[in-house]
Amino acid sequence: MIEFRGVSKQYPDGTVAVEGVDIVIEPHTTTVLVGSSGSGKTTLLRMINRMVDPTGGQVLIDGTDVATVDPVRLRRGIGYVMQNSGLLPHRTVVDNVATVPVLTGVSRKQARARALELLDTVGLERSLADKYPSQLSGGQQQRVGVARGLAVDPNILLMDEPFGAVDPIVRSELQQELLRLQGELGKTVVFVTHDIDEAFLLGDQIVIMQQGGRISQAASPAEILAAPADAFVADFVGAERGKRSLHLTEVDGRTVVVDGDGRPAGVLAP
Amino acid sequence: MTWLWSNLDEVGELMLVHLALSVPAVILSLVFSIPLGWTAHRYAWSRGVLLSIAALLYAIPSLALFVSLPPLTGFGLRSPMNLVIALTIYGVAVMVRTAADAFDSVSREVRQSATALGYSASGRFWGVELPLAGPVLLSGLRVVIVSTVSLATVGAVIGVPSLGSLFTDGFQRGIQAEIVTGIVATILLALVLDLVAVLLGRLLLPWTRTPSGRRASQERAMETTERVAGAA
Ligand SMILES: Nc1ncnc2c1ncn2[C@@H]1O[C@H](COP(=O)(O)OP(=O)(O)OP(=O)(O)O)[C@@H](O)[C@H]1O
Ligand SMILES: [Mg+2]
Numbered sequence: 001m002i003e004f005r006g007v008s009k010q011y012p013d014g015t016v017a018v019e020g021v022d023i024v025i026e027p028h029t030t031t032v033l034v035g036s037s038g039s040g041k042t043t044l045l046r047m048i049n050r051m052v053d054p055t056g057g058q059v060l061i062d063g064t065d066v067a068t069v070d071p072v073r074l075r076r077g078i079g080y081v082m083q084n085s086g087l088l089p090h091r092t093v094v095d096n097v098a099t100v101p102v103l104t105g106v107s108r109k110q111a112r113a114r115a116l117e118l119l120d121t122v123g124l125e126r127s128l129a130d131k132y133p134s135q136l137s138g139g140q141q142q143r144v145g146v147a148r149g150l151a152v153d154p155n156i157l158l159m160d161e162p163f164g165a166v167d168p169i170v171r172s173e174l175q176q177e178l179l180r181l182q183g184e185l186g187k188t189v190v191f192v193t194h195d196i197d198e199a200f201l202l203g204d205q206i207v208i209m210q211q212g213g214r215i216s217q218a219a220s221p222a223e224i225l226a227a228p229a230d231a232f233v234a235d236f237v238g239a240e241r242g243k244r245s246l247h248l249t250e251v252d253g254r255t256v257v258v259d260g261d262g263r264p265a266g267v268l269a270p
Numbered sequence: 271m272t273w274l275w276s277n278l279d280e281v282g283e284l285m286l287v288h289l290a291l292s293v294p295a296v297i298l299s300l301v302f303s304i305p306l307g308w309t310a311h312r313y314a315w316s317r318g319v320l321l322s323i324a325a326l327l328y329a330i331p332s333l334a335l336f337v338s339l340p341p342l343t344g345f346g347l348r349s350p351m352n353l354v355i356a357l358t359i360y361g362v363a364v365m366v367r368t369a370a371d372a373f374d375s376v377s378r379e380v381r382q383s384a385t386a387l388g389y390s391a392s393g394r395f396w397g398v399e400l401p402l403a404g405p406v407l408l409s410g411l412r413v414v415i416v417s418t419v420s421l422a423t424v425g426a427v428i429g430v431p432s433l434g435s436l437f438t439d440g441f442q443r444g445i446q447a448e449i450v451t452g453i454v455a456t457i458l459l460a461l462v463l464d465l466v467a468v469l470l471g472r473l474l475l476p477w478t479r480t481p482s483g484r485r486a487s488q489e490r491a492m493e494t495t496e497r498v499a500g501a502a
Contacts, residue, residue, distance in 0.1 A: 051386060076388030086383030090401045090477045100387050132477045148387075158386075 001027055001062055002048060002156065002188065008056035009043050009213070017043040018213035021057070025205070027155070030182060030189040032199040035209030035216075035236075041192040043213065045158050048190065049078045061156070076104050079149030079157040079187075083164045085141040087133040087148070093119070094129040097148045104152065111151075118147040123177060139170035146178070150185070157187045163198070175201055196237055208233050273447035281436070285455055287350075288432040291422045292415075292463070295354050299361025299414050300407070304400070306362065307369020321367055328363035332424050335359065353425040353432075360421060361414045368410025372403035405478050408471040412464050419460040423452070433459065 002025040009018040018040040025031045033041040046052040047059050050071040059066045066074060087096050097115035102108055116126055122143040133141055142162060149157055163171045175198060182189060182202075193199055199206050200221045207218040210232055217229035225244065228234035238244050246257050246265055255268040274281065310317040335356050337347065345351040376399050384398040423434025436452030439445075472479060 049386060051382070072388050072390050074388075075386060080383075080386040082379070082383055082386070084379060086379055086386070088380060088384065088398060088402075090398075090404075090475070103388055103393070132480050134477070135480050 001025065001060075002190070003060040003063075004044070004047075004057065005060065006057035007044070007047060007054045007059060009040070009047070009052060010055045016212060018047075018054070021213065021215055023207055023215070023218055025188060025190060027188050028186040029204040030191060030202055031205040031207060032191045032193060032203035033207045033209060034193055034196055034199040034203075036194060036211070039209035039211055040213030041194075041209055042160055044209075045160055045190055045192050048156070048158055049075045049080060051075075076100055077152065077154055077156075079152070079154040081142075081145045081149040081157070081159040081162045083161040085133070085138075085145035085162075087141055087144055089133055092130050092132055093124075093136070093144050096133065096144060097151050099148065100152050115147070115151065118150055119144075121150065121181070122147045137170075138166045139174065142166055142170075142174060143177075146174075146181075150181075150187075155188055157189045159189065159191045161192055161194070164193070171198075178202065200237075208236060273445060274451050277448075277451075281433075281451060281455060284431065284433050284435060285459060288419070288422055288434075288456070288459060291350055291353055291425065291430070291432055292357065292418045292459075295357035295361055295418050295422070296411070296415050296463070298354070298358040299365050299418070300411055302358065302362045303365035303369040303410070304407070306366050307371075308373050308395070308399075310366065310370035311373035317370060321370070324363045324366040327359055332356070332360070332421060333427065336425070336428050348429045350430055353422065353430045357418050357422055361418055364417055365410050365414050368413070369403075369407060372406035372410065373399060375406050376402040401475070404471070404475045408467065408475070412467055415463045415467055416460045419456060419463060423456055 002023075004021050004023040007018060007021045008016070010016050021044065023031070033044055035041055043052055047054050048061070048066070050066055050069070053067065061069075087093075088099065091099065094112050094115045097118055098106075098108065098111035101111035101114065106114075116129060119126055119129060124140060124143050124147070128136065128140065128144075133144070136144065142165075145162060146159075149159070163174045166174065179202065189202075191199075191202055203221060205218060206221055206224055208216045208224070210216045216236075217224055217233045219229075224233065224237060228237060245260050248255050248268060249258055250256070257265045257268055259265045306320055310320045336352065339345070339352050339356055340347045340349075343352065343355055345355070380398065380402065381394070384394045389397060422432050423437060425432050426434030426438045433452050433456045436448050436455070440448030440452065
């Protein structure tokens with residue numbers, strides 16, 4: 001379990017990135033931090049693996065304040081996937097995936113063997129293993145990034161806009177892949193995005209951030225749709241714009257669901 | 271040509287001597303520039319200071335440096351050590367800025383990614399920053415190689431033997447062929463060392479050989495070379 005208790009962050013230049021944040025993240029669930037640019041999502045995420053230290057409050061993992069844990073050791077036990085994959089350009093695909101196990105003392109041979117299995121897990125051909133990241137497509141790089149995040153079999157996987165830099169089709173593929181993986185592996189995933197649709201698709205819990213690093217609402221997708229906490233949330237999730245309001249109409253005796261633009265979204269199951 | 275054939279041994283020997291002067295100086299220049307360049311890259315306040323000192327050192331006339339070093343180092347004026355130290359000073363002066371640029375060229379994203387993976391600060395330096403700075407460091411090293419090999423000839427004026435001795439001797443005795451031989455041999459030596467550096471680079475920086483990897487690092491190296499050339 002990950003817990004944020006009254007967490008704030010003011011950067012040395014005076015910017016308040018996060019203010020008074022309380023979140024509880026249950027194990028084996030996916031929590032999505034969503035909000036517009038500059039709302040403190042990355043800052044919040046990086047407090048979990050101590051790439052950023054809070055200036056107020058505490059972050060706890062299974063009851064232990066992370067501030068008391070050696071940051072290097074902490075990070076080696078937490079998977080991290082970044083936007084644009086963050087792969088090391090001078091390492092081959094297989095060595096990128098094997099990086100953290102090798103850092104923690106696993107033999108190179110063993111780490112590589114495991115890395116090859118992980119390529120299967122994320123749906124990559126093993127023939128890509130000896131290529132360098134620059135020889136891969138954006139979507140492939142992103143998959144390698146996910147494989148690398150899983151390499152030490154971490155309980156916690158942090159993902160910062162991991163699919164932000166790929167085209168919509170690949171993005172949708174990667175989202176489905178992540179859902180499948182999460183179904184199998186049951187990690188505690190903290191996922192950052194500014195795409196509300198992605199948040200609804202992936203999140204068990206959704207944390208909506210607003211400017212100044214405050215939480216507007218933290219709840220399940222259904223709860224957020226049913227009862228947006230305020231006008232900001234309602235606007236952000238598109239409820240107000242009618243984007244998400246569906247209507248029923250009768251066509252040839254069957255009940256068809258149409259969306260706000262009048263396009264059919266499906267049929268109502270009997 | 272006849273002069274060359276009858277003096278081949280001597281030219282060969284001077285070439286080796288020249289090599290023994292320049293190679294240590296080139297290696298030392300690289301070794302000293304890396305921590306200095308890294309410091310300039312890492313601590314913004316130190317950059318101006320370090321780069322200004324480098325520029326000042328480079329502005330010292332070479333003969334003046336050769337004759338003013340012995341009292342400071344304890345080596346004799348005609349000691350090869352004296353020359354190696356002087357060449358290293360010039361090498362560092364040329365290389366520091368490129369080394370700083372080399373570390374700048376490592377993207378913030380990659381450095382953050384390495385931190386997130388759990389690299390310690392030193393592990394990140396040796397495992398990520400230094401290798402990724404490699405292509406730009408190499409471009410700077412090539413400039414240092416050529417300038418060091420050429421500058422080493424000046425040692426002949428103060429009596430440290432090198433290929434430069436062929437200039438001074440040829441000039442004093444009025445032997446054109448000897449002077450020409452000296453020039454050609456110096457250029458050849460520089461080209462050979464440059465080739466060695468490039469081959470070592472291909473061996474040690476294999477990712478730059480992929481088409482897109484090469485393009486990226488070539489662009490960075492080119493920008494740097496242009497700046498170095500502009501500064502010189
Ligand atoms: N190292 C830093 N120093 C100073 N200010 C920072 C630093 N990092 C982030 N900030 C500021 O803190 C605020 C929150 O930044 P953060 O990166 O957490 O936002 P974000 O929600 O991840 O945005 P995005 O969607 O653009 O990635 C921003 O105003 C940003 O400018
Ligand atoms: Mg961010």
